[in-house]
Amino acid sequence: MKIEVRSAVADILKQENIEYTFGYTGGHISHLYQSVYDVGIKIILNRQEGNAAYMADGYARITKKPAVVLATAGPGATNMVTGLSSALMDSIPMVAICATAPTSTFGRNAVQDGSGRGRNPEQKAMFKACCKQAMLAPSPEAIPDMVREAFRIAISGRPGPVYVEIPSDFWNVEIEYESVEENKYKNTVLPGCNLVESEAIEEMLYKSKHPLIVIGEGADEEGIREKLSKLLSATKIPFAVSPIAKNYVDEHDELCLGSMRSEGNDKRAHEYMRRSDFILFLGDRMHHWEMDWHDKTLVENAKLAQVDSDYDEIGRVFPVDLSVVGSISSFIDLINKKKHKNSKELQKEAVKLNSDVSRERRYKDGDGINPFNINNIVEEEMARDGSVICDTGYNKLMAIMKFRTNLFQNFIVADKNGPMGYSVPASLGVALATDKEVICFVGDGGFQMSLNELGTAMEYGLKVIYIIENNEGCSMIKSVNESRYNRTCADSFNNPDFIKIAEGYKLEGCRVETIEEFEKIFKKAQKSDRSVVIDAKIDQSAMTW
Numbered sequence: 001m002k003i004e005v006r007s008a009v010a011d012i013l014k015q016e017n018i019e020y021t022f023g024y025t026g027g028h029i030s031h032l033y034q035s036v037y038d039v040g041i042k043i044i045l046n047r048q049e050g051n052a053a054y055m056a057d058g059y060a061r062i063t064k065k066p067a068v069v070l071a072t073a074g075p076g077a078t079n080m081v082t083g084l085s086s087a088l089m090d091s092i093p094m095v096a097i098c099a100t101a102p103t104s105t106f107g108r109n110a111v112q113d114g115s116g117r118g119r120n121p122e123q124k125a126m127f128k129a130c131c132k133q134a135m136l137a138p139s140p141e142a143i144p145d146m147v148r149e150a151f152r153i154a155i156s157g158r159p160g161p162v163y164v165e166i167p168s169d170f171w172n173v174e175i176e177y178e179s180v181e182e183n184k185y186k187n188t189v190l191p192g193c194n195l196v197e198s199e200a201i202e203e204m205l206y207k208s209k210h211p212l213i214v215i216g217e218g219a220d221e222e223g224i225r226e227k228l229s230k231l232l233s234a235t236k237i238p239f240a241v242s243p244i245a246k247n248y249v250d251e252h253d254e255l256c257l258g259s260m261r262s263e264g265n266d267k268r269a270h271e272y273m274r275r276s277d278f279i280l281f282l283g284d285r286m287h288h289w290e291m292d293w294h295d296k297t298l299v300e301n302a303k304l305a306q307v308d309s310d311y312d313e314i315g316r317v318f319p320v321d322l323s324v325v326g327s328i329s330s331f332i333d334l335i336n337k338k339k340h341k342n343s344k345e346l347q348k349e350a351v352k353l354n355s356d357v358s359r360e361r362r363y364k365d366g367d368g369i370n371p372f373n374i375n376n377i378v379e380e381e382m383a384r385d386g387s388v389i390c391d392t393g394y395n396k397l398m399a400i401m402k403f404r405t406n407l408f409q410n411f412i413v414a415d416k417n418g419p420m421g422y423s424v425p426a427s428l429g430v431a432l433a434t435d436k437e438v439i440c441f442v443g444d445g446g447f448q449m450s451l452n453e454l455g456t457a458m459e460y461g462l463k464v465i466y467i468i469e470n471n472e473g474c475s476m477i478k479s480v481n482e483s484r485y486n487r488t489c490a491d492s493f494n495n496p497d498f499i500k501i502a503e504g505y506k507l508e509g510c511r512v513e514t515i516e517e518f519e520k521i522f523k524k525a526q527k528s529d530r531s532v533v534i535d536a537k538i539d540q541s542a543m544t545w
Contacts, residue, residue, distance in 0.1 A: 229250070444470045
């Protein structure tokens, strides 16, 4: 049958079981919004396109489905660059459909021309650099297959964002269109692991005297929590996780050596790793912050084995002795799961390392709240199936190193790109995807980068508890400046009244200066039916570890 391009695109989104689109309207994309509305897909109208990408990111991490972002030409599209860059680096599936100026105006000084001709930027080239793939529709007839391909690419193999650009004069063109079942054009199955190679790793694992298992974000597969739990429970081998992989394990396990992170004076995993004779990396990509800036002495005494579904990650950071390309689930299924011969000694060592890390229930407050106390109260009181979202900065480092998740909680952080302002919209995406408790750790700087999305929380009735760790500046940079240059520079600022801002968006807000006040307000916020902003004054003397 013949239908307009915009209707064909909307129909494909409906076939893909897309429930929401994120984004902002504009002249060049408004045609598609009409058709999306017609097919019953719910439209989330964000306050800015970059925030829409972050919200889509949070939504996709919970649903495990590609999220769709819609943006108009020019600034509408380019506002999304940072958000899609973060999605690429953290392997989050997303499809961004953007418009551009009409083809007849390319290179002729049209408003928001993204063709790259004349004195105009080339939108496609920008997104080619920060997406799995970027495509520009060459004709109206090509668009349905392009959109289907975008979904296939976004979720196949190692997930990531895909950019589709459609000239605005194509939207209302009628084309021959036929619906295609999604299973006819997708290939989402990760490769299975080679049995011989897997058995070789298994043999080395059980022959080793001092093994360590490191779990990374590449293990993000359906049912991975249960499979990893069985593996770790059976082998009794100490393990550590990358920040994004805190989702997949119970960090209260006495064999868990915490998160692989070089900052924060918590060196349990690194101390154990230096003595290891065998390290098994399951989907861990060895980020330089995880591996103490790629210090080779961490692994010089160990044989290394790496299992990853992405062939390109094998041996990228450190040469490995054994490797398997395939899904982590299939690898776990293939190997025997039994208690390691040295499990008792390894368990004692892990318990000793964990006991050396101070975990007081309450720390002494100074001129403001000790941030350790905020972390502890949230860990104690939050729902066992809730979600924590972190921004970038001290609040993120604190949560990565000190907040322990269980098997039913979600821990979400834009780790590889580390954008400030991520957590406010991302937490709304999480709240949209789940009816469970959602808590956002954010600094006063990061909060101000995207606080306009409180309007989205108000608009759609989304519930998030925002905890602003207010230290009146960029504390991590301030710490570096003081230690290196013996002064501060471009690291402090005056803040507005965050409570009045929250109230202006018809949300609840409260300022706290003691841990007793924080605990009382946090428990009250948990019972509220709308988003709550808690402005917590932080003890500056407790900020540097």
